[in-house]
Amino acid sequence: MSKSDIAYAVVRVGGKQYRVSPGDEIVVDRVPAEVGKHLTLEPLAVCAASGTLILAAEAKAKVKVTVSEHFLGEKIKVFTYKPKSTYKKNRGHRSRLSRLSIDAIETAGKKEKKSGS
Numbered sequence: 001m002s003k004s005d006i007a008y009a010v011v012r013v014g015g016k017q018y019r020v021s022p023g024d025e026i027v028v029d030r031v032p033a034e035v036g037k038h039l040t041l042e043p044l045a046v047c048a049a050s051g052t053l054i055l056a057a058e059a060k061a062k063v064k065v066t067v068s069e070h071f072l073g074e075k076i077k078v079f080t081y082k083p084k085s086t087y088k089k090n091r092g093h094r095s096r097l098s099r100l101s102i103d104a105i106e107t108a109g110k111k112e113k114k115s116g117s
Helices: none
Strands: 008-014 016-020 025-029 040-043 043-048 053-055 061-072 074-082 088-093 094-109
Touching: 008 025, 008 040, 008 061, 008 094, 016 025, 043 061, 053 088
Parallel strands: none
Antiparallel strands: 008 016, 008 043, 025 094, 040 061, 043 053, 061 094, 074 088
């Protein structure tokens, strides 16, 4: 299987699974890496362009990603109250997120040798 035969891969980041293709960007929970750093993710499965689903362990695949940015998610307001009393509590939460750019999905297939004339 060559690089051009790969349609997409399924990767696990932060306990969640994402379907990714080369050139995609995904938003995940904050990863402990600096902006611009290159990371390698282990995919769970790889799908060929023909539609064949292959386990990543068999294909020996790796997904190369780059950390594009770190940012805060949208603010979520949590309001709690108890009726017939004056108990009210208002809280908020913002998730820390990272944006990852998918550079390439690589498999450890046999490399073709160029014959010299």
